[in-house]
Amino acid sequence: xxxxxxxxxxxxxxxxxxxxxxxxxxxxxxxxxxxxxxxxxxxxxxxxxxxxxxxxxxxxxxxxxxxxxxxxxxxxxxxxxxxxxxxxxxxxxxxxxxxxxxxxxxxxxxxxxxxxxxxxxxxxxxxxxxxxxxxxxxxxxxxxxxxxxxxxxxxxxxxxxxxxxxxxxxxxxxxxxxxxxxxxxxxxxxxxxxxxxxxxxxxxxxxxxxxxxxxxxxxxxxxxxxxxxxxxxxxxxxxxxxxxxxxxxxxxxxxxxxxxxxxxxxxxxxxxxxxxxxxxxxxxxxxxxxxxxxxxxxxxxxxxxxxxxxxxxxxxxxxxxxxxxxxxxxxxxxxxxxxxxxxxxxxxxxxxxxxxxxxxxxxxxxxxxxxxxxxxxxxxxxxxxxxxxxxxxxxxxxxxxxxxxxxxxxxxxxxxxxxxxxxxxxxxxxxxxxxxxxxxxxxxxxxxxxxxxxxxxxxxxxxxxxxxxxxxxxxxxxxxxxxxxxxxxxxxxxxxxxxxxxxxxxxxxxxxxxxxxxxxxxxxxxxxxxxxxxxxxxxxxxxxxxxxxxxxxxxxxxxxxxxxxxxxxxxxxxxxxxxxxxxxxxxxxxxxxxx
Numbered sequence: 001x002x003x004x005x006x007x008x009x010x011x012x013x014x015x016x017x018x019x020x021x022x023x024x025x026x027x028x029x030x031x032x033x034x035x036x037x038x039x040x041x042x043x044x045x046x047x048x049x050x051x052x053x054x055x056x057x058x059x060x061x062x063x064x065x066x067x068x069x070x071x072x073x074x075x076x077x078x079x080x081x082x083x084x085x086x087x088x089x090x091x092x093x094x095x096x097x098x099x100x101x102x103x104x105x106x107x108x109x110x111x112x113x114x115x116x117x118x119x120x121x122x123x124x125x126x127x128x129x130x131x132x133x134x135x136x137x138x139x140x141x142x143x144x145x146x147x148x149x150x151x152x153x154x155x156x157x158x159x160x161x162x163x164x165x166x167x168x169x170x171x172x173x174x175x176x177x178x179x180x181x182x183x184x185x186x187x188x189x190x191x192x193x194x195x196x197x198x199x200x201x202x203x204x205x206x207x208x209x210x211x212x213x214x215x216x217x218x219x220x221x222x223x224x225x226x227x228x229x230x231x232x233x234x235x236x237x238x239x240x241x242x243x244x245x246x247x248x249x250x251x252x253x254x255x256x257x258x259x260x261x262x263x264x265x266x267x268x269x270x271x272x273x274x275x276x277x278x279x280x281x282x283x284x285x286x287x288x289x290x291x292x293x294x295x296x297x298x299x300x301x302x303x304x305x306x307x308x309x310x311x312x313x314x315x316x317x318x319x320x321x322x323x324x325x326x327x328x329x330x331x332x333x334x335x336x337x338x339x340x341x342x343x344x345x346x347x348x349x350x351x352x353x354x355x356x357x358x359x360x361x362x363x364x365x366x367x368x369x370x371x372x373x374x375x376x377x378x379x380x381x382x383x384x385x386x387x388x389x390x391x392x393x394x395x396x397x398x399x400x401x402x403x404x405x406x407x408x409x410x411x412x413x414x415x416x417x418x419x420x421x422x423x424x425x426x427x428x429x430x431x432x433x434x435x436x437x438x439x440x441x442x443x444x445x446x447x448x449x450x451x452x453x454x455x456x457x458x459x460x461x462x463x464x465x466x467x468x469x470x471x472x473x474x475x476x477x478x479x480x481x482x483x484x485x486x487x488x489x490x491x492x493x494x495x496x497x498x499x500x501x502x503x504x505x506x507x508x509x510x511x512x513x514x515x516x517x518x519x520x521x522x523x524x525x526x527x528x529x530x531x532x533x534x535x536x537x538x539x540x541x542x543x544x545x546x547x548x549x550x551x552x553x554x555x556x557x558x559x560x561x562x563x564x565x566x567x568x569x570x571x572x573x574x575x576x577x578x579x580x581x582x583x584x585x586x587x588x589x590x591x592x593x594x595x
Contacts, residue, residue: 002028002064003026003027004027004028004029004063004064004067004147005026005027005050005061005062005064005069005147006024006027006062007023007025007026007049007050007059007061008024008059008060008061008062009024009059009060010022010023010046010049010058011057011059012046012049012056012057013057014042014045019045019046020196020198020203020204021203022202022203023046023059024059024202025194025204025206027147027177028175029174029175030175032169032175032178033178033190033191033192033193034177034179034180034185034190034193034194035047035177035178035179035194035195035196036180036181036186036193036194036195036196036448036449037195037197037204037448038197038450039421041196041197041198041448044074044179046196047149047151047179048071051069051070051149068143068146068147069146069147069148070143070147070148071149071151072137072149073151074151074155075155078124078132078136083125084124084125085123086120086122086124087119087120087121087122087127088109088120088121090124090135091109091112091113092105092109094142094143095108095109095143108142109142111142112138112141112142115168116138116168117164118131118138128330129156129330130157130158130161130330132156133155133157133161134157134161134164137165141168141172144173144174145174146174147174147176148175148176149176149177149178150176150177150179151178152181153165153178154180154471157471158329159327159328159473162182162473166185178190181448181452181472182472182473182474183211183452183472183474184473186211186214187211187212187474188210190211191209192207192208192209193207193210193211193213193214194207195214195218199225200221205217205218205221294318294319294353294355295358295436296316296317296318296341296352296353296354296355296358297316297317297352297353297354298314298352299350299351299352299353300312300314300350301313301315301316301347301349301350301351301352302347303337303345303347303348304348305333308489310333310336310337310488310490311486311490311491311492312348312349312490314350314492316484318437318465318467320463320464321465322465322466322481322482323459323465323466323468323479323480323481323482324465324466324480324481324484325467325476325479325480325483325484325498326469326484326486327484327486328485329487332486332488333486334441335469337467338439338441338469341360341437342437342439355436358437359434359435359436360435360436360439361433361437361439362439362441363427363430363438363439363440363441369426369429370422370425370426372414372415372422373413374414375411375412375413375414376400376410376412376414376425377400377410379425379429380396380403380425380428381399387399387432389432392574395567395571397410398571399428402428403425403427403428405421405424420447420448423443423447424447424451427443427455436464437465437466437467438462438464438465440459440466440467440468440469440470441469442470443455444470444471444475452472456475456478459475460478460542468480476498480498481497482495482496482497483495483497483500485501542586546579546582546586547583549582549583550579550583553572553575553576556576557569557573557575557576559572
């Protein structure tokens with residue numbers, strides 16, 4: 001495949017802080033590249049630069065002559081005159097500037113409508129957020145550019161919409177670059193993954209293949225970088241010992257060795273800096289230690305909203321350790337079900353039994369719990385200078401650092417933080433509240449992949465009951481031990497796992513009779529074996545990560561540079577103790593798993 005666009009030494013800053021520096025890579029025709037990286041790495045900015053809608057501070061772009069490039073931002077905005085058009089009229093209008101023959105224009109519009117399932121006669125202004133997103137994507141695809149840039153195209157799409165988008169994009173015949181945090185989307189659609197991260201010597205890492213191949217290749221690279229750092233550290237240690245003996249630079253050979261030692265020390269500092277760039281928020285929800293067998297029980301519960309039955313009659317029991325995933329289209333009743341569990345709404349009929357003094361922590365996708373006028377410091381710590389987490393005081397600076405906020409940000413109003421930063425603030429507040437029941441309504445919105453992985457681990461280790469609403473199928477598959485799908489027309493279907501739901505969606509039952517909701521799905525031997533294998537693999541990975549975290553925490557505690565700083569010593573001791581406790585808990589789980 002030929003290169004259609006390349007960049008050389010691209011650099012872009014935000015204020016005094018560089019987003020990225022010296023990026024040099026090419027994009028090939030017909031490839032589907034996923035662009036990922038931590039929040040603040042500059043993914044959206046890079047996309048705009050490559051698309052020609054923003055300028056870099058330095059570097060250059062080389063674009064193949066005649067290349068047709070299109071760009072779709074995170075927030076799609078239709079021109080005012082298009083709002084009153086029908087879907088079909090909007091698509092026709094979007095193609096007029098291409099000077100197509102009338103038959104070709106009509107063919108592209110009809111094929112596009114068939115692909116999306118949009119009602120061609122519906123007004124654009126009356127479309128829901130999900131259907132507006134489908135239409136905005138369709139507008140760009142039917143133009144058939146040579147290269148299409150998509151920034152978070154799964155935003156506003158429900159799970160059905162995301163599955164549609166995957167099927168749609170794998171069939172196109174031109175190159176795309178897509179920014180997304182959806183790991184299952186990357187796995188299904190992309191044949192190349194590019195990660196922006198200062199941890200890499202070139203500022204990015206590119207891996208040919210889907211997401212699982214990227215993870216494997218990245219792990220090998222990190223292992224090599226860590227070994228390189230250890231080797232360099234040993235060489236530098238020997239050179240420092242030699243320098244301390246005070247060699248006289250009387251000969252050319254000795255002078256060259258002294259110069260070489262300085263270069264080695266600088267190289268080690270750079271390598272250590274890169275290897276420390278993959279910091280992630282440390283997310284760990286607190287459990288109240290309640291041992292009640294039943295925390296929440298639904299008995300023939302029904303709920304109607306706006307004259308439409310959402311679900312019921314439904315029976316459901318949640319106890320400690322249960323992990324329930326909720327699926328359903330927009331408006332199917334997922335958030336309503338969470339509010340029933342939290343006691344914010346009452347059922348129309350049936351009963352909801354809750355354990356006495358049930359402690360519920362609720363992550364609201366609208367983030368209504370955040371007062372955006374507050375400073376970051378007051379949002380993280382309501383009063384004073386310390387928060388209490390799991391019985392231990394932690395200074396607000398250390399608590400902010402745990403969620404990747406610097407000391408200089410503490411006076412910043414929440415209204416000036418990004419969506420991902422606000423999500424981390426809300427998680428930080430919820431972590432201070434011990435919970436029996438954790439209700440998470442789209443907690444993954446705006447979180448980068450590194451933060452998603454930490455959130456995933458925390459959910460899996462949470463020993464209370466957990467209910468998760470998310471469009472992130474990767475997370476849903478890893479965390480949930482039972483799936484409930486709401487169709488918004490009164491039916492709740494129970495599944496053992498996401499794979500069983502996907503099989504059902506692919507091959508719907510011949511009978512049109514509704515499936516009767518049942519409390520416990522039947523799990524086949526093969527499904528049980530697969531689930532056990534996944535659990536064991538996940539446990540081994542988490543133990544390895546926890547051991548590395550313990551090692552780093554102990555090394556930080558033993559750092560002689562902070563030997564006289566009592567406050568920092570206490571904070572690092574607490575951090576080391578927490579890391580060891582997490583590791584001990586995982587080993588206990590591993591021992592129980594073997595039995």
